[in-house]
Amino acid sequence: MPILGTLASQFSGKPFSSFESIATVTVGAGGVANVEFTSIPATYTHLQIRGIARTDRASTGDWLEIQFNTDTASNYSDHYLAGNGASAYAGANTSATYMEVNRFPAASSTASIFGVFVTDILDYANTNKYKTIRNLGGNDQNGSGEVHLGSGNWRSTSAITSIKIMPGAGTNLVQYSQFALYGIKGA
């Protein structure tokens, strides 16, 4: 069968100047209770968090929670559409103290399996709008798992200057979990 090949290393791509790395956290040995990005500049239009994660919950699954600006009041809500291979389903959390981000493997999952996610935080520095996030994520555990599309809302007009990410039911994010924050500039 014919094959069309491209040697990727022979290309030197031109970078997109509007997508910048702000900070990256890789969890070390022993895990951490949360990961927090602070002092986020207001110079971008949107933010994106990309990562892989697993928690220490004594289960095959956990979720992640996101809070902004250290706000722990009931100012959050989220909605999601998900499929686990057996059924498709949807759900919501209202007047919550965090926004839920899809399911991740946990302590009872096969070793080395991590969940992944890409979360967009739109118009994060605007001081006239409540803030909305969009998340695509999931995990597959070769016989179980979930793919997940979600949105979240933080009922605050404050510019987002800090982001805290923590396990839902577990105590720690485990070693090798990684969270990378990017800023996307407008025209």
Added chain:
Amino acid sequence: MASTYEKIATTTVSGSATATVTFSSISSAYTDLVCIFVGNQNAAATAKLRYNNDTGSNYSQTDIVGSGSAVSNQRRSNTDSFRLYDILLSSNPINTFIFNINNYSNTTTYKTILMRSSDSGGEVGMAVNLWRSTSAINRLDFLTGATNWSAGSTFTLYGILKA
């Protein structure tokens, strides 16, 4: 701050017969990869994606697809590739796939890949794929399920750097 989103390579299928599109020798210098496909194949069949040319039963996936009138979801275990099921149909002229391959070059964890898809025939889908290997991904093979990828189909690979 440095720009971090770079195009690594683009392949456009020409008029000649092309059954497989390969990105090889992918640098490990990035944190994540993003690959975007826009195009089709010359008959309705299940296309596949493989990492590092691994043909073992080391793949599994969970999918959800909406057709406008129904939602379906599937799980496949111990397969020999990431199956691009139910979406890529030659009767639909344009299909798009966006693959997010996070943390692709670490040598500690298995690799989990996210995919969003749509086609002009009216389906939208998303999938999560597990490749049970701790190897860094250095090669992607897109294998048509038909005879060939359609001329004009494009595959573009991007790399995203971290701070």
